[in-house]
Amino acid sequence: MQVLIVDDDIATVDVIEKKTDWESLGVDHVYTAYNIKQAREQILTKEIDVIISDIEMPKGSGIEFLEWYRQQGLDGEVLFLTCHDNFGYAANAVKLRAAEYLLKPFDVQIMEAALKKIIYELKEKRRVREESAYGQWMKGNPVRQKNMLLNDLLTAQISPQKEQVLEEISRRKIDMGADLYEKSCRLVVSKVMDKEKIHEKVNANLARFILENIHSEMLCRDAEDAVVSCFEFKDYYVVATVCGKKGELAEICTSMIASFRELLEANTTCCIGECCYVWELYDKYQNLLELIDENVSYFGTAFYEEESVISADESRDAVLDLDEMDRLLEEKKKLRFLSCIKQELGERMKDHSLSDQTLRKVRHEILQSVYTYLGKKEISASGLNDDGSLNRLEERAVQSVTDLIRWVNCLLERLFSYEAEVKNSYQLSQKVDEYIREHYMEPIGRNEIAAHFYMAPKYLSKIYKEQTGVRMIDTITACRISQAKLLLEKGERVSDVATAVGFENFTYFSTIFKKYTGVTPNQYRKNE
Template structure:
């Protein structure tokens, strides 16, 4: 134990050093200072356990010293010395929790009694501090034990039978009343709601702390159980029947507000009916199912006995033709905005449930897969990444998650088609389509559809680049094939005409003569004789 003596009178300091048998009181080190500044320097080097200080000194009073020390969280003993009694000094000393107030000249017995009193007070404080630490540790451990118990009840790890639950509570030395009814408050935050910079465990810790602070004085920390299930952060709060349900409703609304304000996320709360302890695991499952079916009623407080009501009298069908055209025109923004508008309209009419959202998703995917197939792009490869799969997994959870998924799919689809188009020009792809299909009955519109353009626009682009119309280029391909067949095969003129895509022999002959200057018969006769 360390003691600091402060007095501007050096003889008084020496007298104090000698008048008291310090070791007898457990004081192993006595430090001295002759003014307040010296005392503060010593204090900053290591706080003493006891300070004996003169009140009246020219370079700072003893009152200045005790005030400064207390402001620096000093909880040690303090004995004042003064040359005369003063009510003002005494009252100030009491205000700053001084142990004793002694008047000079000092009496040995009086001084030793004051020192003894200060040291006993210090020992009591130290003992109480240890008790406080032990008490806090016990309370913390109790909360952990109780939280573990309720977690086992909610997950049915303890069989849902009253006598078994009671027995388990007694084993864990918990004051749990199994005969009373409880209300379960479930707080839900989808993982997709939290900002990217949040770490899962840190967010869960912050959410639980926020809920605990709001419910302080109402619910013990041991009855707030945090867990995560299928990308949703949950907090289950056990409330005994005695709590006013309106007060609980208000607390739930406050949790939603604080989550939005401080954690920047949308929380949803669910309040159960009163239930026996044995029924709490089933209640928890039912509230989770209610949360899973909640598509458009997020950020509110819901009651177990008030299920969501959707108008499902008419089945909604996505306008797939419209979305196909928007994809062909590569209108990313319009695709997403149109989809968002459809969902908002359905939500406003209370027609957007999980089944409808899933149906819209399937129709949207059908449009995407059809377009990707036309461009020979493998959808399974395009959406194979972990992030894409996670978005797809969450898409049916809420409108927010659906739109995140739809935005990603739209961007990926349009960008992938653009890459394909850039690697091969429109006219070149139209030519390739003609070469692969000229034997069939092809029109200008068929060729235009193969490159996702209108017939008029393709005709203009094709003519500018090749100098030919689509029809002329098609006939060129057909006549080249016919010329080869006439020379190398024995097929009739009529068969060759049909096989190369012409409707009639007369039209075939007309086009053939126009492009070669000879009839098909004359061409065969001439070139076969040459061979």
């Protein structure tokens, strides 16, 4: 396998050439070029399998180079590097079948993982072509057959019944050996969180390859014989591997978790299942996933299926001291509020009795305290989360104590700032006056204005009266009468003026107008 590095930045070429573990990737020779012309000369004189190329270069772009390369009919793969997250570049790269696309500054380990994926897929592509028939290739790839079987079992593409599974194995002509009728399948399931962070570093395809690769290399004696599947969900990945080890699995999984954290900045929880029959893999997979979700105290660590100590939390008693939490909110002691939560949940973490149900209960209790606090202030809670960011944190709060504390911290920050916004009487009275001037012609009153500002009508009226010295309804009426006078001065009909300024009843309009001006609308119109 031969690689060509193309970049006008000499330092970048040196870093890639000297820092990459080429031997582990199966690369025999590495060539370099500092512009497109040199790269073309290398391509025409060497048998290059993989190209690592910058996109932006002074004497021709990497996209133009790849287009030329494809025109030569060559089947090598290209890994692009660029300083700019430009969609146009990415779209052209995909169109010209670039294998991967990484942003600078890049992590050497990430680049090595990308190269490993590229080289593996290139070898597979060439092998398929050489074998000429897909069926012949599949027949000679028992590991690929087993991987496809595992994927179909875990996604219930095959019914998880003994007879159906055995029939499918026979139909696919998969040689399971003596393991077929023995409890020899030990499933290890990893739930890898922080998908958003992962995708900031690598794309989805490369992420799946890295996760599968680390799983197979660390959990299986021979990575090339590993049976592993990776599934992508909304906020996380799940990786499942069948292996035969047990004694050192917890230590291996702990190292694997550290690798995921270092390489992808992702938190991972592993559950090591007890051995089962092949036809029991679906049920085992579902059970291990449930155990990972339920056993929150094991978050970010590895544990055996038999170590699970969670039982249904049917107690109706509150987890937190609600009176104390209410008092701390009143005193705005955020750090003490957070400390009480950590202390209570920390005790449950120690004996591994903390479940996702407990976190759900705590989340509910915290929301209850917040709503009680706002209720006492007569402030509506509907404006607490206008941007939706708190909703996303709230959803994740049951994953771990860390996620719960992160949500509570943001919730309290927003709570106190929201309260300050609502209580800022000077700004609020101005906004109310502005709203009245813009909507006086509509059927507005205290309730409609309060709803607009996410406040209780009684509380808003109280603040407005304290600030301005007048009632809000009087301000609305004064605004309408002021506008009516302007229209009457222009000679408009009295009935039309009444409707235009928000009065539905002509008689009532005349009464109010005379009360404010001392004359009827008709008298005012004639005098003007």
